[in-house]
Amino acid sequence: MKQIGELMSSYSLERLFRESIRFTIVGAFNTSICFILYKLFVYLDPWPAYTLGFAFFLSEGLSCIVAHYLHRRITFRSSSPYGRSLTLTLIIYATSIAIASSFHHMIAEVWDGGNFDPFIVEHVSWFFNTALVGVIAFLALRFVAFPPSDDVQDESE
Structure with missing residues (x-):
């Protein structure tokens, strides 16, 4: 199996761009689901x-399972074994979510933003951390959970 660095350096930027567009579309759908869950858990x-940090953690965690399936089928069109790719996806997401949840808790609940509206700070932090998780996840999913060697051949690619 090729090293991740070799895969990334030999990977077509055009193909990576197409996948990033699909990742963004699938991600926008999944982010909507995640945000609805987040608001539900804040309410509950x-x-x-740890209201905000825990709500972020729960909503991201649940939406990871939906995201895995959608990215496996739509974004990367992968034939990776389901169990292996799900395990790797959950490890990737768990790591990035732990980092982002900690940042969200520190920014939205601990940091004294001075005269900033707490509602604005909470939501800016949520969107920033969701974007952070997205970038980390895209690269890790493409080259670790759904390696190019497992891609389904597609004439349109």
């Missing part, structure tokens, strides 16, 4: 001491 407040 399952862990009052």
Whole structure:
């Protein structure tokens, strides 16, 4: 199996661009689901001491399973074994979500933003951290969870 660096350096930028467009479209759909779940968990407040960070963690975690299926079928058109790609996807997402949830908690709940509206700080932080998770996830999913060697051959590519 090729090293990740070799795969990335020999990978067509045009193909990576097409996949990033598909990733963005699938991601926009999944982000909508994630945001609805986030607002639901904020409302339900399952862990009052960490309301926003925990709501972010739960909503991202649940939407990861939906995202895996959609990215496997639509974004990367991969034939990777389902169990292996799901495991790797969850590891990738768990790592990026842990980082982003910590940032979100620190920015939205701990950081004293001075005269900034807490509602604005919370939502700017949510969108920033969702974007951070997206960039990390796209590259890791493409070259680790759904390696190009497992791609379904498609004449349009």
